[in-house]
Amino acid sequence: MNDIQVTVWNEYRHEKQNPQVHSIYPNGLHEAIAGYLRKDSRLKVRTAVLDEPQHGLSEEVLDNTDVLVWWGHKAHDEVQDDIVEKVQQRVLDGMGLIVLHSGHGAKIFTELLGTNTPSLKWRDDGEREKLWVVEPGHPIANGLSDFIEIEKEEMYGERFEIPAPDELVFISWFEGGEVFRSGCCYRRGTGKIFYFRPGHETFPTYHQPEVMQVIQNAVHWAAPTEGAEVTYGRVERDREHQASL
């Protein structure tokens, strides 16, 4: 069982601009996430942020990333298209991708899924959320009970314009009357993608252990498998078969 190399990517703007967010995540929410994951000895964790050169996602970094965790919100448009395309190809070639909360509007998520993934309902009222487990046998639900409760969160509500998930692990209930598909698994190419809803920057969601447990579980789930070596392009007819003709 090899180590899993994880890169936690964060837009890292709110934390520097909004004192409330700064007080919750003084080193950025990427460091809160990375710090939790580093307690898992199988994970080798680094971070990257938007304002680094190449957004911190150089070839060298991507070559050493098994699973990429993505949080972005207000600066989706500043992510360069060539980086998005490079990350997309990495996912299709087997890299895991975990998209958090407002990352549903990130170019990388939209490009990989092909739909208007920014489209959903929302309300930033700090209301109670319960994430119900609908697939208790799924490894992303390891260690949970019936649901995860978050005291205060931004609401996201259906209709969420995503392709039907290959596996749906969580559905959220919100105090104000909405529901949301909050834990969505996809296979694309040979890579695995997990969308996980919670994590608005003005709430201490990534300090909540059950939330972090899910992200940790998802990292293990999304790690590349050995898989099969397949080829593409022009091929000859089956030779033994031809011999028999």
Added chain:
Amino acid sequence: MNDIQVTVWNEYRHEKQNPQVHSIYPNGLHEAIAGYLRKDSRLKVRTAVLDEPQHGLSEEVLDNTDVLVWWGHKAHDEVQDDIVEKVQQRVLDGMGLIVLHSGHGAKIFTELLGTNTPSLKWRDDGEREKLWVVEPGHPIANGLSDFIEIEKEEMYGERFEIPAPDELVFISWFEGGEVFRSGCCYRRGTGKIFYFRPGHETFPTYHQPEVMQVIQNAVHWAAPTEGAEVTYGRVERDREHQASL
């Protein structure tokens, strides 16, 4: 476009034993459902109930049923196994099946899906339910807006032990804190199955037009398609192919 022959099946016990239920559905909830459907000129609707001979599901009736609507609750065990098996084969051979509310515990639903479909959370408190549309392009959602609201209903909550639906059309929100996969589509054999959650006998749910609209939509969706005529059993090798060997 041919007529669709619909049989609405009801256990028909609560209505005769419980004055409250009787006052809501004086002729049985099957008649409330059938009455609504009869307004659709493409539908030819009959009813059948548990206490009829063969539960009202003779060969002749099944031969003339394109879509069977099923409501049962307290007498699931009284449904004879041979009738269940017969209905199961009809579904696999193309007949549509719409299972309502407590029908999730019916033998026919359990046998077709293979899991412990009676297993879920519940609370009969008369609380508010909102059924959110998650697949607005699905024909079962025709004519709806964002959600259907039901003033008072029994709550069903996840985890609901069903196979992941082939298509998930509705997710319910309940006032008391739960969510539920409330509109679930399955293909089994050449038949189509739709599970639709609302309809506790002590509330006038089947008098609510949006609920009935969904059932009507589902009848159209579940009606048999012409499909392909396929065969089973021992077959010879491809003859033209053999000729070339």
Added chain:
Amino acid sequence: MNDIQVTVWNEYRHEKQNPQVHSIYPNGLHEAIAGYLRKDSRLKVRTAVLDEPQHGLSEEVLDNTDVLVWWGHKAHDEVQDDIVEKVQQRVLDGMGLIVLHSGHGAKIFTELLGTNTPSLKWRDDGEREKLWVVEPGHPIANGLSDFIEIEKEEMYGERFEIPAPDELVFISWFEGGEVFRSGCCYRRGTGKIFYFRPGHETFPTYHQPEVMQVIQNAVHWAAPTEGAEVTYGRVERDREHQASL
């Protein structure tokens, strides 16, 4: 039951440049397809080709298109990105899309699915193909028997880098030893997409009635449904619910 407005789009280059292709489809393969579909009185059929202004896909044309059929091969790169994006949004808003054969490499297909859809195995040897029906209850298989046989076709083989189809209707067998997922259904946004493999330009595939039957079936399947009217964006809390707080 309303009419369905169909636009058959073709690259229309091979037919003008290659005498062999010209002899099979003297007016372009779009006209062969359109001609067949016009025999269905419910379909109103027009055509559009790459070299027309806006590739024949003006706002006015798209406004009057319920289902778009797409054939392209050697000039995928010449399709303008803004047109691709416009078509993509139309599909997400409910327009049906039927992608034929080498259209698997078209920008519109790749953008909607998010994977390297050009990646597959191939061999242009004119070998026998059998398309086996794996979902005989599906309306796209209406009127077929166990399989469709095509005397001579280009081979496409797995691994085909697509997201797992929402519904898989056909699997192809090829004389030379390969298999292929040849009839793939997707829901994206409120639109429906069908990929159908056969139709290499050097063979008279679109003159074969069973192949055309499938395309006709797919047009009916992909036609927009009424569906539900859903909204996006910021919403208030549930008012009745609030009232009770």
Added chain:
Amino acid sequence: MNDIQVTVWNEYRHEKQNPQVHSIYPNGLHEAIAGYLRKDSRLKVRTAVLDEPQHGLSEEVLDNTDVLVWWGHKAHDEVQDDIVEKVQQRVLDGMGLIVLHSGHGAKIFTELLGTNTPSLKWRDDGEREKLWVVEPGHPIANGLSDFIEIEKEEMYGERFEIPAPDELVFISWFEGGEVFRSGCCYRRGTGKIFYFRPGHETFPTYHQPEVMQVIQNAVHWAAPTEGAEVTYGRVERDREHQASL
């Protein structure tokens, strides 16, 4: 990473009655399979056969089985219904199940899937099969290349009456003209099921390393996950929520 306890179940009749089969599998095909799996130090492997008391599947054995491998053919009817029901519940409670070849007709497979799983096409001609990998990122395909080739096998052909698999890993090509969904994954309850086609008793298929590699991979994939602890039955309203009402 804990050990995985595997029980390989075999009908074990052909080997005792047919000299040809006996010569290929002198100790039964269960021992050929178990012998291969025992080389994996993480697997603890036992065997069980039809003619043992309780078919070798006592409570004690099932309590110590993480993954059950099943091969049966001519004596499906002799498997007692109460044992089938017990195994079914174990799968729904998380035990992995790997159904091989003619096991598609076993009661346990039919009960878990709900369709006429015995229905398919077949031909026992000893023809060449190629199992193409369609999901190269799937762990069940670990270590393979484009396909597995088997020199001589019984043919199984579509239409195979199964629910659409949750994940389709392999599609078979047969020399005589057919295709088959040969590697099918299902989640049912909290358990995982894998159907794998090859393994007719008159051919030495389970002596072929690539075939055994797939079974070994499948055992690892099907092993129970920790998952979430969920509950069923009557529940109270959310208390904090009530407090705020």
